[in-house]
Amino acid sequence: MIDLKPLLAQAEAYERELPPLPATLTAPAGPAFAAWIDHTLLKPEATAEQVKTLCAEAREHRFATVCVNPAYVPLAAGLLRGARVGVCSVVSFPLGAHLPAQKAEEARLVIESGATEIDMVMNIGAMKGGAYELVYEDVKAVAEVCHRHKVLLKVILEMCYLTQREKILACLLSKQAGADFVKTSTGFGPGGATVEDVALMRRVVGMEVGVKAAGGIRTFKDALAMVGAGANRLGTSVGVAILQEARTAL
Amino acid sequence: MIDLKPLLAQAEAYERELPPLPATLTAPAGPAFAAWIDHTLLKPEATAEQVKTLCAEAREHRFATVCVNPAYVPLAAGLLRGARVGVCSVVSFPLGAHLPAQKAEEARLVIESGATEIDMVMNIGAMKGGAYELVYEDVKAVAEVCHRHKVLLKVILEMCYLTQREKILACLLSKQAGADFVKTSTGFGPGGATVEDVALMRRVVGMEVGVKAAGGIRTFKDALAMVGAGANRLGTSVGVAILQEARTAL
Numbered sequence: 319m320i321d322l323k324p325l326l327a328q329a330e331a332y333e334r335e336l337p338p339l340p341a342t343l344t345a346p347a348g349p350a351f352a353a354w355i356d357h358t359l360l361k362p363e364a365t366a367e368q369v370k371t372l373c374a375e376a377r378e379h380r381f382a383t384v385c386v387n388p389a390y391v392p393l394a395a396g397l398l399r400g401a402r403v404g405v406c407s408v409v410s411f412p413l414g415a416h417l418p419a420q421k422a423e424e425a426r427l428v429i430e431s432g433a434t435e436i437d438m439v440m441n442i443g444a445m446k447g448g449a450y451e452l453v454y455e456d457v458k459a460v461a462e463v464c465h466r467h468k469v470l471l472k473v474i475l476e477m478c479y480l481t482q483r484e485k486i487l488a489c490l491l492s493k494q495a496g497a498d499f500v501k502t503s504t505g506f507g508p509g510g511a512t513v514e515d516v517a518l519m520r521r522v523v524g525m526e527v528g529v530k531a532a533g534g535i536r537t538f539k540d541a542l543a544m545v546g547a548g549a550n551r552l553g554t555s556v557g558v559a560i561l562q563e564a565r566t567a568l
Numbered sequence: 569m570i571d572l573k574p575l576l577a578q579a580e581a582y583e584r585e586l587p588p589l590p591a592t593l594t595a596p597a598g599p600a601f602a603a604w605i606d607h608t609l610l611k612p613e614a615t616a617e618q619v620k621t622l623c624a625e626a627r628e629h630r631f632a633t634v635c636v637n638p639a640y641v642p643l644a645a646g647l648l649r650g651a652r653v654g655v656c657s658v659v660s661f662p663l664g665a666h667l668p669a670q671k672a673e674e675a676r677l678v679i680e681s682g683a684t685e686i687d688m689v690m691n692i693g694a695m696k697g698g699a700y701e702l703v704y705e706d707v708k709a710v711a712e713v714c715h716r717h718k719v720l721l722k723v724i725l726e727m728c729y730l731t732q733r734e735k736i737l738a739c740l741l742s743k744q745a746g747a748d749f750v751k752t753s754t755g756f757g758p759g760g761a762t763v764e765d766v767a768l769m770r771r772v773v774g775m776e777v778g779v780k781a782a783g784g785i786r787t788f789k790d791a792l793a794m795v796g797a798g799a800n801r802l803g804t805s806v807g808v809a810i811l812q813e814a815r816t817a818l
Contacts, residue, residue, distance in 0.1 A: 362663040362689075362757070363729045365697030387665030389691060413612040413661070415637030420677050427670050439612075441639060447615030479613045506756070507612070 320454045325494065329487040336486075336521040345545045349379065351564045354545070356406050356435075356553045357381040358532070360505065366393060373397040375558055383435055385553060387411075388428045395432025404470075406435035409460060412504035414439030414476065418452075418459035425463045435470040436460065437501060437530075437553075440492070442476050445484055454491045461496030472499035472530050472551075475519075478509030485515065489522040499551060503533030510534030513547045520548025538563035570704045575744065579737040586736075586771040595795045599629065601814045604800060605791075606656050606685075607631040607807045608782070610755065616643060623647040625808055633685055635803060637661070638678045645682025654720075656685035659710060662754035664689030664726065668702075668709035675713045685720040686710065687751060687780075687803075690742070692726050695734055704741045711746030722749035722780055722801075725769075728759030735765065739772040749801060753783030760784030763797045770798025788813035 346353050357376045359368060369390045376384045376398065383404035384394050394405045407428045410416040416424070425436050438460050444452040457473050464471040473492040477485055492500050500519050502511040510533025519529045531544035532553030538560045541552055554560060596603050607626045609618060619640045626634045626648065633654035634644050644655045657678045660666040666674070675686055688710050694702040707723050714721040723742040727735055742750050750769050752761040760783025769779045781794035782803030788810045791802055804810065 360663070360665075362665055362692045362726065363696050364665070364693045366693070366699065367697060387663060387693075388670055389665040389667050389693065392667070411663070413610070413637060415610075415612055415614070415639040417639050417642070417681075420638055420674070423673060423677060424670070427673060431667075442612045443614045443616070443637075443639065446613050447617060449616065476612065 320451060320494065322450055325487065325490050329483055329490055332486045332522060333483050336518065337524070339517060339521055339548060340525050343545060343548065343550050345542075348565055349561060351541075352379045352381045352557065352561055354551055355381050355557045355560070356383045356385040356530070356532075356551060357557045358385040358553045358555050360385065360387055360408065360411070362387075364390070366390070369393055370397065376403045377401045379558065379561055381557055382551065385437065388424070388431070391428055391431040391433050404434040405432055406437060407433040409436055409438040411437070411439050412506035414442045414474070416441075418456045421456060422459040422463050425460045429463065429467045429469050433469065435472065436464050437472045437474055439474045439476065439504060440488060442479050445480065445488055450487065450491060453488070454495050457492050457495035457497055465496065470498045471496065472501045472528070473497040474501045474504055476504055476507050477502050477512070477515045478507050485518055486522050489519055493523050493527050497527060499528035499530050501530035501532055501553070505533040505553070507533070511544060513543050516544050516547040516549050538567060570701060570744065572700055575737065575740050579733055579740055582736045582772060583733050586768065587774070589767060589771055589798060590775045593795060593798065593800050595792075598815055599811060601791075602629045602631045602807065602811055604795070604802055605631050605807045605810070606633045606635040606780070606782075606801060606803045608635040608803045608805050610635065610637055610658065610661070612637075614640070616640070619643055620647065626653045627651045629808065629811055631807055632801065635687065638674070638681070641678055641681040641683050654684040655682055656687060657683040659686055659688040661687070661689050662756035664692045664724070666691075668706045671706060672709040672713050675710045679713065679717045679719050683719065685722065686714055687722040687724055689724045689726065689754060690738060692729050695730065695738055700737065700741060703738070704745050707742050707745035707747055715746065720748045721746065722751045722778070723747040724751045724754055726754055726757050727752050727762070727765045728757050735768055736772050739769055743773050743777050747777060749778035749780050751780035751782055751803070755783040755803070757783070761794060763793050766794050766797040766799050788817060
Protein backbone atom coordinates (compact mmCIF):
# COMPACT_ATOMS: atom_id res chain seq x y z
CA MET A 319 0.00 0.00 0.00
CA ILE A 320 1.12 3.50 -0.76
CA ASP A 321 0.66 6.46 1.55
CA LEU A 322 -1.03 8.90 -0.81
CA LYS A 323 -1.05 11.91 1.50
CA PRO A 324 2.46 13.19 0.77
CA LEU A 325 1.97 12.70 -2.98
CA LEU A 326 -1.38 14.51 -2.96
CA ALA A 327 0.15 17.36 -0.95
CA GLN A 328 3.04 17.56 -3.40
CA ALA A 329 0.67 17.59 -6.39
CA GLU A 330 -1.24 20.44 -4.78
CA ALA A 331 1.97 22.40 -4.19
CA TYR A 332 3.16 21.74 -7.75
CA GLU A 333 -0.18 22.87 -9.10
CA ARG A 334 0.42 26.24 -7.48
CA GLU A 335 3.99 26.40 -8.69
CA LEU A 336 5.96 23.84 -10.65
CA PRO A 337 9.62 23.23 -9.85
CA PRO A 338 11.98 24.97 -12.31
CA LEU A 339 12.98 23.17 -15.49
CA PRO A 340 16.21 21.29 -14.72
CA ALA A 341 19.40 21.88 -16.75
CA THR A 342 18.70 21.57 -20.47
CA LEU A 343 19.43 18.22 -22.03
CA THR A 344 21.83 18.05 -24.93
CA ALA A 345 20.61 15.78 -27.70
CA PRO A 346 23.19 13.97 -29.86
CA ALA A 347 23.78 16.02 -33.03
CA GLY A 348 23.29 14.95 -36.65
CA PRO A 349 22.76 11.27 -37.42
CA ALA A 350 23.50 10.36 -33.79
CA PHE A 351 20.15 11.94 -32.92
CA ALA A 352 18.74 8.51 -33.85
CA ALA A 353 19.82 7.24 -30.43
CA TRP A 354 16.98 9.26 -28.89
CA ILE A 355 14.27 7.97 -31.24
CA ASP A 356 12.01 4.92 -30.91
CA HIS A 357 11.36 3.98 -34.54
CA THR A 358 7.66 3.25 -34.28
CA LEU A 359 5.05 1.23 -36.19
CA LEU A 360 1.95 0.52 -34.14
CA LYS A 361 -0.79 0.73 -36.80
CA PRO A 362 -3.09 -2.29 -36.49
CA GLU A 363 -2.87 -2.97 -40.22
CA ALA A 364 0.96 -3.14 -40.26
CA THR A 365 2.25 -6.26 -42.04
CA ALA A 366 5.30 -8.41 -41.34
CA GLU A 367 6.94 -6.94 -44.46
CA GLN A 368 6.57 -3.43 -43.05
CA VAL A 369 8.07 -4.54 -39.73
CA LYS A 370 11.04 -6.02 -41.59
CA THR A 371 11.63 -2.68 -43.31
CA LEU A 372 11.34 -0.89 -39.96
CA CYS A 373 13.98 -3.17 -38.43
CA ALA A 374 16.35 -2.74 -41.37
CA GLU A 375 16.03 1.04 -41.08
CA ALA A 376 16.62 0.87 -37.33
CA ARG A 377 19.76 -1.20 -37.81
CA GLU A 378 21.06 1.17 -40.50
CA HIS A 379 20.40 4.40 -38.61
CA ARG A 380 20.92 3.04 -35.06
CA PHE A 381 17.64 4.14 -33.60
CA ALA A 382 17.27 3.52 -29.85
CA THR A 383 14.61 0.87 -30.52
CA VAL A 384 11.95 -0.28 -32.89
CA CYS A 385 8.56 0.09 -31.24
CA VAL A 386 6.09 -2.55 -32.44
CA ASN A 387 2.94 -4.28 -31.26
CA PRO A 388 3.32 -7.52 -29.22
CA ALA A 389 2.51 -9.68 -32.26
CA TYR A 390 5.72 -8.50 -33.95
CA VAL A 391 8.14 -8.73 -31.03
CA PRO A 392 9.51 -12.21 -31.91
CA LEU A 393 10.05 -11.11 -35.53
CA ALA A 394 11.79 -7.87 -34.53
CA ALA A 395 13.89 -9.53 -31.83
CA GLY A 396 15.06 -12.12 -34.35
CA LEU A 397 15.92 -9.52 -36.97
CA LEU A 398 17.76 -7.28 -34.51
CA ARG A 399 19.82 -9.97 -32.78
CA GLY A 400 23.35 -8.64 -32.35
CA ALA A 401 22.37 -5.10 -33.38
CA ARG A 402 22.64 -2.20 -30.97
CA VAL A 403 18.91 -1.51 -31.32
CA GLY A 404 16.39 -2.39 -28.63
CA VAL A 405 12.95 -3.90 -29.12
CA CYS A 406 10.24 -1.80 -27.52
CA SER A 407 6.66 -3.04 -27.26
CA VAL A 408 3.43 -1.90 -25.68
CA VAL A 409 1.27 -3.21 -22.84
CA SER A 410 -2.45 -2.54 -22.36
CA PHE A 411 -2.22 -0.42 -25.45
CA PRO A 412 -3.79 1.97 -26.28
CA LEU A 413 -6.65 2.01 -23.73
CA GLY A 414 -4.84 1.13 -20.47
CA ALA A 415 -8.02 -0.48 -19.14
CA HIS A 416 -6.61 -3.68 -17.68
CA LEU A 417 -6.03 -4.64 -14.06
CA PRO A 418 -2.50 -4.77 -12.58
CA ALA A 419 -2.26 -8.59 -12.79
CA GLN A 420 -3.46 -8.57 -16.41
CA LYS A 421 -0.88 -5.93 -17.37
CA ALA A 422 1.90 -7.73 -15.50
CA GLU A 423 1.07 -10.98 -17.32
CA GLU A 424 1.03 -9.25 -20.71
CA ALA A 425 4.38 -7.63 -19.89
CA ARG A 426 5.82 -11.00 -18.92
CA LEU A 427 4.71 -12.60 -22.19
CA VAL A 428 6.02 -9.71 -24.28
CA ILE A 429 9.38 -9.73 -22.48
CA GLU A 430 9.65 -13.50 -22.96
CA SER A 431 9.13 -12.86 -26.67
CA GLY A 432 12.16 -10.58 -26.72
CA ALA A 433 11.13 -7.04 -25.74
CA THR A 434 13.84 -4.94 -24.05
CA GLU A 435 11.64 -1.91 -23.34
CA ILE A 436 7.94 -1.74 -22.40
CA ASP A 437 5.61 1.22 -22.95
CA MET A 438 2.55 0.56 -20.79
CA VAL A 439 -0.60 2.65 -20.70
CA MET A 440 -1.67 3.99 -17.31
CA ASN A 441 -5.16 3.11 -16.06
CA ILE A 442 -6.77 6.31 -17.32
CA GLY A 443 -10.25 5.55 -15.96
CA ALA A 444 -8.78 4.94 -12.50
CA MET A 445 -6.97 8.29 -12.67
CA LYS A 446 -10.16 10.10 -13.78
CA GLY A 447 -12.18 8.34 -11.06
CA GLY A 448 -9.72 9.21 -8.29
CA ALA A 449 -8.64 5.58 -7.73
CA TYR A 450 -5.03 6.62 -7.24
CA GLU A 451 -3.97 3.49 -5.32
CA LEU A 452 -4.98 1.48 -8.38
CA VAL A 453 -2.99 3.77 -10.69
CA TYR A 454 0.04 3.21 -8.48
CA GLU A 455 -0.41 -0.55 -8.07
CA ASP A 456 -0.83 -0.88 -11.82
CA VAL A 457 2.53 0.70 -12.63
CA LYS A 458 4.20 -1.09 -9.74
CA ALA A 459 3.02 -4.53 -10.92
CA VAL A 460 4.47 -3.98 -14.40
CA ALA A 461 7.63 -2.30 -13.05
CA GLU A 462 8.40 -5.38 -10.94
CA VAL A 463 8.17 -7.67 -13.97
CA CYS A 464 10.25 -5.30 -16.11
CA HIS A 465 13.01 -4.71 -13.61
CA ARG A 466 13.31 -8.42 -12.77
CA HIS A 467 14.21 -8.83 -16.45
CA LYS A 468 16.30 -5.63 -16.74
CA VAL A 469 13.70 -4.17 -19.08
CA LEU A 470 13.09 -0.42 -19.20
CA LEU A 471 9.54 0.72 -18.33
CA LYS A 472 7.86 3.78 -19.81
CA VAL A 473 4.43 4.77 -18.54
CA ILE A 474 2.12 6.43 -21.05
CA LEU A 475 -0.03 8.97 -19.20
CA GLU A 476 -2.26 9.90 -22.19
CA MET A 477 -2.08 13.54 -21.12
CA CYS A 478 -4.93 14.68 -23.41
CA TYR A 479 -7.47 13.15 -20.98
CA LEU A 480 -6.00 14.70 -17.80
CA THR A 481 -6.48 17.92 -15.84
CA GLN A 482 -3.42 19.86 -14.66
CA ARG A 483 -3.64 18.27 -11.22
CA GLU A 484 -4.05 14.80 -12.70
CA LYS A 485 -1.06 15.31 -15.01
CA ILE A 486 1.14 16.18 -12.04
CA LEU A 487 -0.19 13.35 -9.94
CA ALA A 488 0.21 10.82 -12.76
CA CYS A 489 3.89 11.77 -13.01
CA LEU A 490 4.41 11.51 -9.24
CA LEU A 491 2.59 8.17 -8.96
CA SER A 492 4.49 6.70 -11.91
CA LYS A 493 7.87 7.82 -10.56
CA GLN A 494 7.07 6.45 -7.10
CA ALA A 495 5.91 3.12 -8.59
CA GLY A 496 9.18 2.58 -10.48
CA ALA A 497 8.71 4.05 -13.96
CA ASP A 498 11.97 4.65 -15.83
CA PHE A 499 10.23 7.08 -18.17
CA VAL A 500 6.92 8.91 -18.34
CA LYS A 501 5.50 9.27 -21.85
CA THR A 502 2.97 11.79 -23.11
CA SER A 503 0.63 9.90 -25.44
CA THR A 504 -0.30 6.69 -27.21
CA GLY A 505 -0.78 8.39 -30.58
CA PHE A 506 -4.26 6.79 -30.70
CA GLY A 507 -6.04 9.25 -28.40
CA PRO A 508 -7.61 12.60 -29.29
CA GLY A 509 -4.33 14.47 -28.63
CA GLY A 510 -0.58 13.92 -28.98
CA ALA A 511 2.57 15.34 -27.41
CA THR A 512 2.66 19.07 -26.63
CA VAL A 513 5.64 21.20 -25.59
CA GLU A 514 3.68 22.32 -22.51
CA ASP A 515 3.04 18.76 -21.36
CA VAL A 516 6.66 17.71 -21.89
CA ALA A 517 7.88 20.68 -19.86
CA LEU A 518 5.40 19.88 -17.08
CA MET A 519 6.52 16.26 -16.98
CA ARG A 520 10.21 17.15 -16.82
CA ARG A 521 9.62 19.70 -14.08
CA VAL A 522 7.68 17.19 -12.00
CA VAL A 523 9.89 14.10 -12.41
CA GLY A 524 13.23 15.93 -12.35
CA MET A 525 16.29 14.29 -13.88
CA GLU A 526 16.04 10.80 -12.37
CA VAL A 527 13.22 9.73 -14.69
CA GLY A 528 13.13 10.04 -18.47
CA VAL A 529 10.49 11.87 -20.51
CA LYS A 530 9.31 10.46 -23.83
CA ALA A 531 7.30 12.60 -26.23
CA ALA A 532 5.12 10.74 -28.73
CA GLY A 533 2.12 11.44 -30.90
CA GLY A 534 2.21 13.91 -33.78
CA ILE A 535 6.00 14.43 -34.02
CA ARG A 536 6.40 14.85 -37.80
CA THR A 537 9.50 17.03 -38.35
CA PHE A 538 12.99 17.71 -36.96
CA LYS A 539 11.63 21.04 -35.76
CA ASP A 540 8.91 19.23 -33.76
CA ALA A 541 11.58 16.91 -32.37
CA LEU A 542 13.85 19.77 -31.30
CA ALA A 543 10.95 21.57 -29.64
CA MET A 544 10.23 18.46 -27.55
CA VAL A 545 13.89 18.09 -26.57
CA GLY A 546 14.04 21.77 -25.69
CA ALA A 547 11.07 21.28 -23.38
CA GLY A 548 12.74 18.35 -21.60
CA ALA A 549 12.19 15.16 -23.59
CA ASN A 550 15.08 12.69 -23.88
CA ARG A 551 13.25 10.11 -26.00
CA LEU A 552 10.91 10.56 -28.94
CA GLY A 553 8.43 8.14 -30.44
CA THR A 554 7.69 8.71 -34.12
CA SER A 555 6.92 6.79 -37.28
CA VAL A 556 8.88 9.24 -39.43
CA GLY A 557 12.30 8.85 -37.81
CA VAL A 558 14.14 8.37 -41.09
CA ALA A 559 12.83 11.66 -42.51
CA ILE A 560 13.64 13.45 -39.25
CA LEU A 561 17.22 12.14 -39.37
CA GLN A 562 17.53 13.37 -42.94
CA GLU A 563 16.57 16.84 -41.73
CA ALA A 564 18.92 16.52 -38.75
CA ARG A 565 21.84 15.82 -41.13
CA THR A 566 21.02 18.85 -43.25
CA ALA A 567 20.81 21.03 -40.13
CA LEU A 568 24.42 20.22 -39.17
CA MET B 569 -2.91 -26.74 -39.54
CA ILE B 570 -5.73 -25.61 -41.74
CA ASP B 571 -6.03 -26.48 -45.43
CA LEU B 572 -6.50 -23.01 -46.89
CA LYS B 573 -7.19 -24.05 -50.48
CA PRO B 574 -10.93 -24.72 -50.17
CA LEU B 575 -11.43 -21.50 -48.18
CA LEU B 576 -9.51 -19.43 -50.70
CA ALA B 577 -11.51 -21.01 -53.53
CA GLN B 578 -14.74 -20.27 -51.70
CA ALA B 579 -13.69 -16.67 -51.08
CA GLU B 580 -12.95 -16.28 -54.78
CA ALA B 581 -16.35 -17.70 -55.71
CA TYR B 582 -18.12 -15.50 -53.17
CA GLU B 583 -16.29 -12.47 -54.51
CA ARG B 584 -17.87 -13.14 -57.90
CA GLU B 585 -21.28 -13.76 -56.37
CA LEU B 586 -22.31 -13.77 -52.74
CA PRO B 587 -24.82 -16.36 -51.49
CA PRO B 588 -28.33 -14.90 -51.10
CA LEU B 589 -29.28 -13.25 -47.83
CA PRO B 590 -30.83 -15.95 -45.61
CA ALA B 591 -34.37 -15.60 -44.20
CA THR B 592 -34.77 -12.24 -42.47
CA LEU B 593 -34.29 -12.25 -38.73
CA THR B 594 -37.09 -10.98 -36.52
CA ALA B 595 -35.85 -8.76 -33.75
CA PRO B 596 -37.79 -8.68 -30.48
CA ALA B 597 -40.21 -5.73 -30.52
CA GLY B 598 -40.41 -2.76 -28.14
CA PRO B 599 -38.47 -2.93 -24.87
CA ALA B 600 -37.56 -6.58 -25.55
CA PHE B 601 -35.26 -5.28 -28.28
CA ALA B 602 -32.78 -4.83 -25.42
CA ALA B 603 -32.02 -8.56 -25.60
CA TRP B 604 -30.13 -7.92 -28.85
CA ILE B 605 -28.00 -5.08 -27.52
CA ASP B 606 -24.60 -5.16 -25.81
CA HIS B 607 -24.72 -2.09 -23.57
CA THR B 608 -21.24 -0.78 -24.21
CA LEU B 609 -18.72 1.46 -22.45
CA LEU B 610 -15.18 1.00 -23.73
CA LYS B 611 -13.82 4.56 -23.53
CA PRO B 612 -10.40 4.53 -21.85
CA GLU B 613 -11.40 7.35 -19.52
CA ALA B 614 -14.52 5.54 -18.19
CA THR B 615 -14.66 5.53 -14.38
CA ALA B 616 -15.96 2.89 -11.96
CA GLU B 617 -18.97 5.15 -11.27
CA GLN B 618 -19.88 5.14 -14.95
CA VAL B 619 -19.59 1.36 -15.08
CA LYS B 620 -21.91 1.10 -12.08
CA THR B 621 -24.50 3.22 -13.92
CA LEU B 622 -24.07 1.06 -17.02
CA CYS B 623 -24.72 -2.12 -15.02
CA ALA B 624 -27.79 -0.63 -13.29
CA GLU B 625 -29.22 0.34 -16.69
CA ALA B 626 -28.47 -3.12 -18.09
CA ARG B 627 -30.25 -4.78 -15.19
CA GLU B 628 -33.26 -2.48 -15.53
CA HIS B 629 -33.65 -2.82 -19.30
CA ARG B 630 -32.36 -6.40 -19.64
CA PHE B 631 -29.71 -5.77 -22.23
CA ALA B 632 -27.96 -8.90 -23.53
CA THR B 633 -24.74 -7.87 -21.83
CA VAL B 634 -22.72 -4.97 -20.59
CA CYS B 635 -19.58 -4.66 -22.69
CA VAL B 636 -16.66 -3.25 -20.69
CA ASN B 637 -12.88 -3.25 -20.75
CA PRO B 638 -11.05 -6.05 -18.87
CA ALA B 639 -10.29 -3.75 -15.92
CA TYR B 640 -14.02 -3.51 -15.15
CA VAL B 641 -15.03 -7.15 -15.56
CA PRO B 642 -14.78 -8.05 -11.85
CA LEU B 643 -16.85 -4.97 -10.93
CA ALA B 644 -19.52 -5.69 -13.56
CA ALA B 645 -19.65 -9.41 -12.76
CA GLY B 646 -20.18 -8.61 -9.10
CA LEU B 647 -22.91 -6.06 -9.80
CA LEU B 648 -24.75 -8.34 -12.23
CA ARG B 649 -24.64 -11.52 -10.15
CA GLY B 650 -28.07 -13.16 -10.39
CA ALA B 651 -29.23 -10.82 -13.16
CA ARG B 652 -30.08 -12.14 -16.62
CA VAL B 653 -27.43 -9.90 -18.15
CA GLY B 654 -24.11 -11.21 -19.43
CA VAL B 655 -20.70 -9.62 -18.98
CA CYS B 656 -18.95 -9.08 -22.29
CA SER B 657 -15.33 -7.97 -22.48
CA VAL B 658 -12.70 -7.44 -25.13
CA VAL B 659 -9.43 -9.17 -25.99
CA SER B 660 -6.51 -7.63 -27.92
CA PHE B 661 -8.64 -4.54 -28.20
CA PRO B 662 -8.73 -2.44 -30.30
CA LEU B 663 -5.60 -3.22 -32.38
CA GLY B 664 -5.69 -7.02 -32.58
CA ALA B 665 -1.90 -7.11 -32.83
CA HIS B 666 -1.11 -9.91 -30.39
CA LEU B 667 -0.04 -13.49 -31.07
CA PRO B 668 -2.45 -16.41 -30.55
CA ALA B 669 -0.92 -17.46 -27.21
CA GLN B 670 -1.04 -13.85 -25.94
CA LYS B 671 -4.70 -13.51 -26.90
CA ALA B 672 -5.59 -16.89 -25.40
CA GLU B 673 -3.94 -15.91 -22.12
CA GLU B 674 -5.75 -12.58 -22.01
CA ALA B 675 -9.04 -14.36 -22.71
CA ARG B 676 -8.34 -16.82 -19.90
CA LEU B 677 -7.67 -14.02 -17.42
CA VAL B 678 -10.75 -12.07 -18.48
CA ILE B 679 -12.98 -15.16 -18.26
CA GLU B 680 -11.57 -15.97 -14.81
CA SER B 681 -12.56 -12.43 -13.80
CA GLY B 682 -16.18 -13.17 -14.75
CA ALA B 683 -16.69 -12.49 -18.47
CA THR B 684 -19.39 -14.58 -20.18
CA GLU B 685 -18.78 -13.27 -23.70
CA ILE B 686 -15.52 -12.25 -25.41
CA ASP B 687 -15.15 -9.86 -28.33
CA MET B 688 -11.64 -10.42 -29.70
CA VAL B 689 -9.98 -8.40 -32.46
CA MET B 690 -8.70 -10.35 -35.46
CA ASN B 691 -5.00 -10.01 -36.35
CA ILE B 692 -5.56 -7.27 -38.95
CA GLY B 693 -1.90 -7.00 -40.00
CA ALA B 694 -1.78 -10.75 -40.63
CA MET B 695 -4.89 -10.50 -42.81
CA LYS B 696 -3.45 -7.56 -44.78
CA GLY B 697 -0.13 -9.38 -45.16
CA GLY B 698 -1.72 -12.61 -46.40
CA ALA B 699 -0.74 -14.62 -43.30
CA TYR B 700 -4.09 -16.43 -43.27
CA GLU B 701 -2.92 -19.42 -41.23
CA LEU B 702 -2.05 -16.97 -38.46
CA VAL B 703 -5.47 -15.32 -38.71
CA TYR B 704 -7.06 -18.74 -38.31
CA GLU B 705 -4.79 -19.94 -35.50
CA ASP B 706 -5.43 -16.71 -33.65
CA VAL B 707 -9.20 -17.16 -33.57
CA LYS B 708 -8.88 -20.88 -32.87
CA ALA B 709 -6.63 -20.33 -29.84
CA VAL B 710 -9.16 -17.96 -28.26
CA ALA B 711 -12.15 -20.09 -29.30
CA GLU B 712 -10.69 -23.08 -27.47
CA VAL B 713 -10.35 -21.09 -24.25
CA CYS B 714 -13.83 -19.61 -24.60
CA HIS B 715 -15.65 -22.82 -25.40
CA ARG B 716 -13.90 -24.73 -22.62
CA HIS B 717 -15.56 -22.19 -20.30
CA LYS B 718 -18.88 -22.03 -22.20
CA VAL B 719 -18.14 -18.43 -23.13
CA LEU B 720 -19.43 -16.95 -26.40
CA LEU B 721 -16.76 -15.71 -28.82
CA LYS B 722 -17.24 -12.79 -31.21
CA VAL B 723 -14.48 -11.97 -33.66
CA ILE B 724 -14.11 -8.32 -34.62
CA LEU B 725 -12.95 -8.11 -38.23
CA GLU B 726 -12.46 -4.30 -38.34
CA MET B 727 -13.99 -4.23 -41.81
CA CYS B 728 -12.86 -0.66 -42.57
CA TYR B 729 -9.32 -1.94 -43.18
CA LEU B 730 -10.27 -4.83 -45.48
CA THR B 731 -10.80 -5.30 -49.21
CA GLN B 732 -13.90 -7.18 -50.43
CA ARG B 733 -11.91 -10.43 -50.77
CA GLU B 734 -10.39 -9.97 -47.30
CA LYS B 735 -13.82 -9.30 -45.77
CA ILE B 736 -15.15 -12.57 -47.18
CA LEU B 737 -12.07 -14.51 -46.19
CA ALA B 738 -12.07 -13.05 -42.66
CA CYS B 739 -15.65 -14.32 -42.22
CA LEU B 740 -14.80 -17.78 -43.56
CA LEU B 741 -11.64 -18.11 -41.46
CA SER B 742 -13.43 -16.95 -38.31
CA LYS B 743 -16.33 -19.36 -38.82
CA GLN B 744 -13.97 -22.25 -39.51
CA ALA B 745 -11.92 -21.44 -36.40
CA GLY B 746 -14.92 -21.54 -34.10
CA ALA B 747 -16.30 -18.00 -33.87
CA ASP B 748 -19.85 -17.79 -32.52
CA PHE B 749 -20.26 -14.31 -34.00
CA VAL B 750 -18.44 -12.11 -36.45
CA LYS B 751 -18.49 -8.40 -35.59
CA THR B 752 -17.96 -5.44 -37.88
CA SER B 753 -15.84 -2.94 -35.96
CA THR B 754 -14.11 -1.95 -32.76
CA GLY B 755 -15.54 1.56 -32.77
CA PHE B 756 -11.95 2.85 -32.45
CA GLY B 757 -10.93 2.48 -36.10
CA PRO B 758 -11.46 4.92 -38.96
CA GLY B 759 -14.85 3.37 -39.84
CA GLY B 760 -17.82 1.74 -38.06
CA ALA B 761 -20.63 -0.64 -39.01
CA THR B 762 -22.20 -0.27 -42.45
CA VAL B 763 -25.35 -1.91 -43.79
CA GLU B 764 -23.32 -3.26 -46.73
CA ASP B 765 -20.76 -4.93 -44.49
CA VAL B 766 -23.42 -6.48 -42.27
CA ALA B 767 -25.21 -7.92 -45.30
CA LEU B 768 -21.95 -9.31 -46.67
CA MET B 769 -21.14 -10.93 -43.34
CA ARG B 770 -24.58 -12.55 -43.04
CA ARG B 771 -24.44 -13.85 -46.62
CA VAL B 772 -21.01 -15.38 -46.04
CA VAL B 773 -21.53 -16.96 -42.60
CA GLY B 774 -25.14 -18.07 -43.14
CA MET B 775 -27.35 -18.68 -40.12
CA GLU B 776 -25.06 -20.83 -37.97
CA VAL B 777 -22.92 -17.88 -36.89
CA GLY B 778 -24.16 -14.58 -35.46
CA VAL B 779 -23.45 -11.13 -36.85
CA LYS B 780 -22.80 -8.20 -34.52
CA ALA B 781 -22.89 -4.65 -35.81
CA ALA B 782 -20.97 -2.06 -33.78
CA GLY B 783 -19.46 1.37 -34.30
CA GLY B 784 -21.59 4.43 -34.99
CA ILE B 785 -25.04 3.01 -34.15
CA ARG B 786 -26.70 6.08 -32.65
CA THR B 787 -30.47 5.73 -33.28
CA PHE B 788 -33.26 3.13 -33.41
CA LYS B 789 -33.35 3.70 -37.16
CA ASP B 790 -29.63 2.81 -37.41
CA ALA B 791 -30.31 -0.28 -35.31
CA LEU B 792 -33.22 -1.42 -37.49
CA ALA B 793 -31.16 -0.94 -40.65
CA MET B 794 -28.47 -3.22 -39.21
CA VAL B 795 -31.01 -5.87 -38.23
CA GLY B 796 -32.61 -5.62 -41.66
CA ALA B 797 -29.22 -6.31 -43.21
CA GLY B 798 -28.68 -9.40 -41.09
CA ALA B 799 -27.34 -8.41 -37.66
CA ASN B 800 -28.64 -10.22 -34.59
CA ARG B 801 -26.55 -8.34 -32.02
CA LEU B 802 -25.74 -4.66 -31.77
CA GLY B 803 -23.00 -2.94 -29.83
CA THR B 804 -23.77 0.64 -28.83
CA SER B 805 -23.19 3.09 -26.03
CA VAL B 806 -26.64 4.68 -26.47
CA GLY B 807 -28.79 1.61 -25.85
CA VAL B 808 -31.08 3.35 -23.38
CA ALA B 809 -31.97 6.09 -25.88
CA ILE B 810 -32.50 3.51 -28.62
CA LEU B 811 -34.89 1.55 -26.39
CA GLN B 812 -36.80 4.74 -25.67
CA GLU B 813 -37.27 5.18 -29.43
CA ALA B 814 -38.18 1.49 -29.79
CA ARG B 815 -40.98 1.91 -27.24
CA THR B 816 -42.37 4.93 -29.05
CA ALA B 817 -42.26 3.05 -32.34
CA LEU B 818 -44.55 0.30 -31.04
